[in-house]
Amino acid sequence: MLPFLLFAFVSSITPGPTNILVLSNSARYGLRAAVPIVLGACAGAAGLVLVVGTGLGQLLLQMPRVQQAMAWAGVLWLTWLAWGLFRAPAFNPDQAETGPRLGWIGAAGLQLINPKTWMMALAVMGVFSLGAVDPTTRVAQLALMFFLVAVPCMICWALLGVGSARVLRSSRAQRGFNQGMALLLLVAAWSSLLAAS
Numbered sequence: 001m002l003p004f005l006l007f008a009f010v011s012s013i014t015p016g017p018t019n020i021l022v023l024s025n026s027a028r029y030g031l032r033a034a035v036p037i038v039l040g041a042c043a044g045a046a047g048l049v050l051v052v053g054t055g056l057g058q059l060l061l062q063m064p065r066v067q068q069a070m071a072w073a074g075v076l077w078l079t080w081l082a083w084g085l086f087r088a089p090a091f092n093p094d095q096a097e098t099g100p101r102l103g104w105i106g107a108a109g110l111q112l113i114n115p116k117t118w119m120m121a122l123a124v125m126g127v128f129s130l131g132a133v134d135p136t137t138r139v140a141q142l143a144l145m146f147f148l149v150a151v152p153c154m155i156c157w158a159l160l161g162v163g164s165a166r167v168l169r170s171s172r173a174q175r176g177f178n179q180g181m182a183l184l185l186l187v188a189a190w191s192s193l194l195a196a197s
Helices: 003-012 019-031 033-059 066-089 101-113 117-128 135-167 169-194
Strands: none
Touching: 003 117, 003 135, 019 033, 019 066, 019 101, 019 117, 019 135, 019 169, 033 101, 033 117, 033 135, 066 101, 066 117, 101 117, 117 135
């Protein structure tokens, strides 16, 4: 179990599209608004581990073109999110509760097209569930453990966003932060695609 826990920790704490979106959302809207995103993203990733580990992973490994199409769809959607973040105006505290946000459903759905999450789920299936007496129970345990490790890791990113909001008091600094996060999101999304190909 220790190797899997380390794998789950590294997968969850290292920068990726979801981490960057958690950070930028918590900087704009606060920790309370980031918690549903964190829970949705972690549940989506754990659900993907469960689905991939119970059969979909074997099917996808036999369909490389479907894998490529999913990766491209994910990267294009993340690019669109990055563009919206890049163009986002400075944060106005009076409008903190207005406007659409990612939310827990959007964060869970993001995992379906996030190349980093798919690579992680396939690694779980290929490395950590092989040879189990009851593979379904093993995959369910791994999915639950991944969720429990991922939540505090993502909360760290949310707290980092909240802390950065305290530093970013001017409109210019906030726009620069949004643009920097957008560029990081692009790098994370496109590097995930390149690593998968």
